Amino acid sequence: MSGGPSILVLGGGAIGMSIALHLHWRGSRVCLLEGGALGGGVSRLGGGWVAAQGRRNPYQLAFALESIAHYPHMLDRVGARAGFRQSGSFLLLETEALVEQRRAFLADQMTVPGYDGFEFLSPAELRKLEPAIRSRHILCGTYRAGDCSIDPPALVDALATAVRRAGLSVEGATVEAIRRVGAGWEVATPVGDFAADVIVNAAGHGARAISALAGMDLPLAPISGQIMTTPPQAPYVRSLIVVAHNPEIPDCPPRDLRQGADGRLWVGTVNHHGSGEAAVRRADTEAIRKAMTRVFPELADVPFDRGWAGTRALPSDGLPVYGQVGDEPFYVAVPMSGIAEAAAAGRTMADLIVDGDCPALPPAFSPDRLKDLPPPTGRMGH
Ligand SMILES: Cc1cc2nc3c(=O)[nH]c(=O)nc-3n(C[C@H](O)[C@H](O)[C@H](O)COP(=O)(O)OP(=O)(O)OC[C@H]3O[C@@H](n4cnc5c(N)ncnc54)[C@H](O)[C@@H]3O)c2cc1C
Structure with missing residues (x-):
């Protein structure tokens, strides 16, 4: 039986779908809003690298290793291989x-x-x-x-099938406005308004605009x-x-x-x-x-x-953004290499939201760090 706060995940790419599924598997009440079709964003065209050898930043490297280790478990639960293999x-x-x-x-x-x-x-x-x-x-x-690869279109199709099968998603729901209502949120879309206690912004390239709708700055280029x-x-x-x-x-x-x-x-x-x-x-x-x-x-x-x-x-330090904004019931999940990170992103964000803490998500990934960084240029730092 699902319980706890109601959670709206905004954005149905590899990251949003993985987070929604992991929250569902942990028994949360979750709904995913996607402006187009599930898996129709940039996740469909990633090169398919699920590799650690290119990660220099120690937190990013640890996160890549976590994702490589967790991918087979996530795919087992989704019921698909999506071409995942240890290819080197x-x-x-x-x-x-x-x-x-x-x-x-x-x-x-x-x-x-x-x-x-x-x-x-x-x-x-x-x-x-x-x-x-x-x-x-x-x-x-x-x-x-030990590095791996996956077929990105097969991955997003498999995640989308699992999300739809679990009845978690609403498609064609472009987020147009976000209002604070009491301790929670109301999100306006062309297919209706949605109330939630907690928002997870996983809108990829659209994440900056989504945060702005909630009155928050998310400096990404x-x-x-x-x-x-x-x-x-x-x-x-x-x-x-x-x-x-x-x-x-x-x-x-x-x-x-x-x-x-x-x-x-x-x-x-x-x-x-x-x-x-x-x-x-x-x-x-x-x-x-x-x-x-x-x-x-x-x-x-x-x-x-x-x-x-x-x-x-x-952002300008080239690291992903995973975490809570201050004490707000508002979380951000914007990857650096979202295909490689999808498995770890889903598991760790679900743990953070449900348990209130996740040691695998360091302060170096927090959205709060962004206010101390120089303006973003769109350069990949690592
Ligand atoms: C050419 C290329 C090659 C790449 N190769 C790799 C690789 O080999 N390995 C790797 O790990 N990564 C790779 N990447 C990066 C990877 O593809 C991305 O990091 C990852 O797919 C991002 O996932 P996401 O779920 O955050 O974004 P997306 O897949 O873009 O999903 C975001 C979703 O949010 C939705 N959305 C946006 N705004 C709104 C709104 N207002 N309302 C409702 N919904 C909204 C969009 O419609 C979209 O479906 C590559 C990227 C590119 C461009």
Whole structure:
């Protein structure tokens, strides 16, 4: 039997749906309002990385590890695999300077208890694990076997099915106004008004506007990103591969590659910092192809069949925002890498709301820290 305060989760992306489901599993009275269709936001187009090796900030790294560990349990309860698997992750490095930076990065990471780090591999060792890595530009690579990947469209579809099956959601309910009524809230939408004791703002790129409706400042800046997919290909890579940005090559974005269960290659990513105008652009498509074929020349003739563009929002320290606003019955959940974080975000936010405390959510993630930060620029800090 559900009980306790009534909770409205605003925004039905990977983060809002995971939080709503975890609250439901903990017996809370929860309803999720989504302005469009569940899973129709940026979560559908994420690259699918559920990886720890790229996280330098110790809190973010610990949170990524928590999410990797919790994902199988969440998916068991949802009743879907969504392509989740321990695929391992590679970061490929083209210069000595990048290798040195990576050693310092690892030294920082190893301060996090329980973290097993990553290995440095020579080109021959890289090729043995992943034969597609044979570019003469690659000096060295790092590999973490415990990193995972997931198929983002399958993830959001699975979460949406679970949310609908549990009867938790109202779609087409764009939040237009938020009023304080007594100790709780009233939320106005085109499909009706909703009363709640507690609000969770999980509206992604729309979170800043939602907080403003409640009279709260949430200083986030947009980043729009583009990623491409190919038609299904014969097996090419089994792991996640990122080629680190090489500052010696102008206009070369970091390059990332993953092959989905259906054989499609997901190739990215061009980011536009400070821009909320997500659009698939010819120039970005060309930049992605040029950058990829430098390291994977055999992909030069593989066509793209779909471009994806979306917007996320970040504060100036590049860390996610998870926590309560002061003592208000108002919580914020805006991820940095929401696909990777979705499992941990759902569990920890539900614990925080139900228990009033969650040690896995450090002050470094709190919305209250944002007032002490410089204005956001849309740059990813970590
Ligand atoms: C190109 C690209 C590649 C990426 N790759 C990865 C990756 O490999 N791994 C990773 O972890 N992350 C990746 N990300 C980031 C990741 O996609 C996002 O962090 C994550 O999906 C955000 O989830 P969310 O639920 O917060 O937002 P969303 O999925 O955008 O959900 C927010 C929801 O809120 C709704 N909403 C907004 N305003 C309102 C309103 N006023 N009323 C009602 N509803 C509202 C929206 O309709 C939307 O459905 C990538 C992002 C991009 C752009």
